[in-house]
Amino acid sequence: xxxxxxxxxxxxxxxxxxxxxxxxxxxxxxxxxxxxxxxxxxxxxxxxxxxxxxxxxxxxxxxxxxxxxxxxxxxxxxxxxxxxxxxxxxxxxxxxxxxxxxxxxxxxxxxxxxxxxxxxxxxxxxxxxxxxxxxxxxxxxxxxxxxxxxxxxxxxxxxxxxxxxxxxxxxxxxxxxxxxxxxxxxxxxxxxxxxxxxxxxxxxxxxxxxxxxxxxxxxxxxxxxxxxxxxxxxxxxxxxxxxxxxxxxxxxxxxxxxxxxxxxxxxxxxxxxxxxxxxxxxxxxxxxxxxxxxxxxxxxxxxxxxxxxxxxxxxxxxxxxxxxxxxxxxxxxxxxxxxxxxxxxxxxxxxxxxxxxxxxxxxxxxxxxxxxxxxxxxxxxxxxxxxxxxxxxxxxxxxxxxxxxxx
Amino acid sequence: xxxxxxxxxxxxxxxxxxxxxxxxxxxxxxxxxxxxxxxxxxxxxxxxxxxxxxxxxxxxxxxxxxxxxxxxxxxxxxxxxxxxxxxxxxxxxxxxxxxxxxxxxxxxxxxxxxxxxxxxxxxxxxxxxxxxxxxxxxxxxxxxxx
Numbered sequence: 270x271x272x273x274x275x276x277x278x279x280x281x282x283x284x285x286x287x288x289x290x291x292x293x294x295x296x297x298x299x300x301x302x303x304x305x306x307x308x309x310x311x312x313x314x315x316x317x318x319x320x321x322x323x324x325x326x327x328x329x330x331x332x333x334x335x336x337x338x339x340x341x342x343x344x345x346x347x348x349x350x351x352x353x354x355x356x357x358x359x360x361x362x363x364x365x366x367x368x369x370x371x372x373x374x375x376x377x378x379x380x381x382x383x384x385x386x387x388x389x390x391x392x393x394x395x396x397x398x399x400x401x402x403x404x405x406x407x408x409x410x411x412x413x414x415x416x417x418x419x420x421x422x423x424x425x426x427x428x429x430x431x432x433x434x435x436x437x438x439x440x441x442x443x444x445x446x447x448x449x450x451x452x453x454x455x456x457x458x459x460x461x462x463x464x465x466x467x468x469x470x471x472x473x474x475x476x477x478x479x480x481x482x483x484x485x486x487x488x489x490x491x492x493x494x495x496x497x498x499x500x501x502x503x504x505x506x507x508x509x510x511x512x513x514x515x516x517x518x519x520x521x522x523x524x525x526x527x528x529x530x531x532x533x534x535x536x537x538x539x540x541x542x543x544x545x546x547x548x549x550x551x552x553x554x555x556x557x558x559x560x561x562x563x564x565x566x567x568x569x570x571x572x573x574x575x576x577x578x579x580x581x582x583x584x585x586x587x588x589x590x591x592x593x594x595x596x597x598x599x600x601x602x603x604x605x606x607x608x609x610x611x612x613x614x615x616x617x618x619x620x621x622x623x624x625x626x627x628x629x630x631x632x633x634x635x636x637x638x639x640x641x642x643x644x645x646x647x648x649x650x651x652x653x654x655x656x657x658x659x660x661x662x663x664x665x666x667x668x669x670x671x672x673x674x675x676x
Numbered sequence: 677x678x679x680x681x682x683x684x685x686x687x688x689x690x691x692x693x694x695x696x697x698x699x700x701x702x703x704x705x706x707x708x709x710x711x712x713x714x715x716x717x718x719x720x721x722x723x724x725x726x727x728x729x730x731x732x733x734x735x736x737x738x739x740x741x742x743x744x745x746x747x748x749x750x751x752x753x754x755x756x757x758x759x760x761x762x763x764x765x766x767x768x769x770x771x772x773x774x775x776x777x778x779x780x781x782x783x784x785x786x787x788x789x790x791x792x793x794x795x796x797x798x799x800x801x802x803x804x805x806x807x808x809x810x811x812x813x814x815x816x817x818x819x820x821x822x
Contacts, residue, residue, distance in 0.1 A: 481737025
């Protein structure tokens with residue numbers, strides 16, 4: 270890989286050990302994928318990991334202890350922040366886990382991270398332009414950046430994000446290059462998805478059919494919203510590792526089908542009909558009956574409008590005492606929802622707000638939960654697996670409210 | 677025993693061999709691997725319940741959460757990584773995980789991708805496979821047909 274004189278000095282350790290380690294990681298990764306050089310980046314979305322993994326804390330503290338300072342101040346994904354510890358009397362976090370979570374948070378903040386704690390950084394001002402090279406983690410955010418914004422991010426893992434934020438650079442390879450962004454599979458929709466729930470399910474089906482590919486989706490209505498694309502992409506990324514899709518007439522690199530494929534022929538073509546949606550919902554539904562221990566809403570983090578819709582459905586209803594209704598959202602969205610009266614409605618119903626939180630960062634298994642309900646395709650894909658092992662009732666927001674309030 | 681040599685792209689360095697574990701389904705380490713044991717825990721995967729420790733794992737693409745790299749690091753620290761990895765196209769999450777396991781924990785796990793022949797066509801479960809991540813090749817020693 271070609272390195273500038275400055276980059277050579279960074280790799281040699283002349284700017285400190287944290288920069289050296291970061292450059293080692295970035296150049297090894299770039300060499301693996303045949304990158305010709307590093308490219309400057311000005312947008313990083315970083316992640317703290319589930320703190321039960323000892324390496325998660327170890328890595329973050331290692332970068333900080335080596336004197337790491339971020340050149341690019343990263344936004345950060347949701348974590349188990351102290352504000353979200355012990356939110357239910359019978360669902361507490363072990364002291365050791367709280368300590369680990371706090372240590373990880375302190376280390377990333379010490380290096381200069383922005384305490385944004387959200388998986389939707391693009392709603393919080395981390396908004397790269399089309400064509401901008403960025404280093405993001407969080408599969409749902411990466412697919413949004415690439416597809417909806419037209420920015421360019423690879424599927425970076427933790428702590429490659431930390432290395433990139435310290436070095437201010439990323440290897441120029443993979444999805445950062447024009448030639449790797451052409452669509453390779455055609456997905457034709459023969460129905461209108463309309464609801465948020467359908468977009469979730471659609472994303473799951475696309476992820477299943479086009480795993481590892483760059484799908485080109487034809488047939489999404491012109492009035493498709495960024496929020497709908499957010500949930501669709503999240504499910505597609507979780508199920509199939511999709512980091513980029515094009516939607517003809519909708520996303521910036523797909524004004525036409527020809528542009529999306531950049532002159533190539535699709536490897537395969539797939540049609541999705543309304544009846545496929547029913548099969549998708551059944552696939553995601555692993556609940557075999559039995560009491561719902563918790564309802565989990567807010568994955569990815571919702572817009573204020575989505576919070577408003579939930580508040581509308583909950584108004585005047587009371588959540589059963591044996592069901593924990595959790596809403597995960599960014600501090601920004603919650604602040605606005607509070608001003609609009611939505612938070613009061615939800616708190617009166619018995620909803621617990623996890624500000625900047627995500628259930629995936631909490632030790633659910635220790636709490637003995639067996640069955641949960643969610644409206645999120647991403648959660649429905651993830652929660653049956655390690656380390657959660659939950660059965661999931663996958664249903665729309667109305668169904669989630671029903672599951673928590675029916676007597 | 678029949679031997680087949682296949683050229684591929686070198687993603688991570690090292691040379692190792694082991695028994696093959698093969699799937700046509702994409703695989704993600706995040707929420708897919710129990711790092712304390714090496715057991716596969718992805719409820720939607722055909723590998724569910726199998727153990728990848730010491731195996732040469734063959735899967736087409738990565739998937740799922742990008743915390744996969746940390747799962748690989750944690751497994752490396754606990755000695756529960758596969759012997760080697762063969763993909764059609766290696767997910768940067770997987771590459772990043774094994775590169776960092778080498779840099780930070782001195783755990784070399786060869787990873788190769790873009791093989792000149794479809795690995796699922798030529799490798800069967802239980803075949804002995806030797807992966808050279810320095811030169812980007814792998815050798816398959818096929819068991820006699822059952």
